[in-house]
Amino acid sequence: MPDEPNRAAEARAIDWLVRQRDPAFDDWDGFTEWLAEDASHAAVYDAIASLDRDLDALPRTPPIAMIAEAPPPRRLSRRRWFGGAIAAALIGAVGLSVPGLLGSDGRIETAAGEHRAITLADGSTIDINGGSVIEIDDDRPRFARLESGEAMFRVAHRDGDPFVVETGGARIVDLGTAFNVVRRDRTTSVAVSEGVVLYNPDRDNVRLTAGKGLDARDGASAPPVVKDVDIAHVGGWRSGLLVYNGAPLSVVAEDLRRTAAIQIRIAPNAAAVSFRGALIVDKDRGRTVADLAALSGTRAERRGEGWILTR
Incomplete structure (x- = not known):
């Protein structure tokens, strides 16, 4: 249709927006040239930037202990595809409390595209991405094991009682914070959005504060690679x-x-x-x-x- 926005321009606007979050960004000449290429680029960029600012108002996690039902199908305006896509990602997310809804061995498996949220007895929450396997131990209320896949942890603070996440051969120790963990192909990735976590305190002893992450390969002789992460995008898969x-x-x-x-x-x-x-x-x-x-x-x-x- 003649009034349909340019999808390539929208995608490019998002790319510029993400790049500009980096304090080291210096390609303002390139950005200006892109704006000048087409009179519509400035309007597209402004619309995307406005929607991006609204992201902080969205819930960080799906509602706990509730099932989010999909609304009746409708065709969204292409002008609003950015915001609509984020909302659509929450459709079909499943929230549950631990008692009675886990396997007898405390094992949770999600299918590809399926999202779940669980609340533990101590008030901590775990958002589980699709294609993941996680285990909860009734005898260890401040413990979880991510066998594969991805999960976002929001840990309730308890002095002297750390929360431990095991994945692969690694231990991630936390006292009260929010962090995302991915386990894929013998590699563990961690990204912290709030507080502080310790990665393998008995071996590597890497301290990660908010805005930091790491990638660690099983059996690698080199230490884990620490990197900067954008706090706003940690666990972004949930939205x-x-x-x-x-x-x-x-x-x-x-x-x-x-x-x-x-x-x-x-x-x-x-x-x-x-x-x-x-x-x-x-x-x-x-x-x-x-x-x-x-x-x-x-x-x-x-x-x-x-x-x-x-x-």
């Missing part, structure tokens, strides 16, 4: 926002499979491509894949129930 700074396409594809049940294969000739930018999980999964292709310089082709990205 349908995925942000990357040079991640392999294979990692992005895995995250989309886990978060939204989107199946993407990476062709060998695109295996070395890295992705930097933001993705919104849209109700129309094809739009999300199209944005990924546009921002990564690849081509998306539909293959059966999924897609393949090629150079």
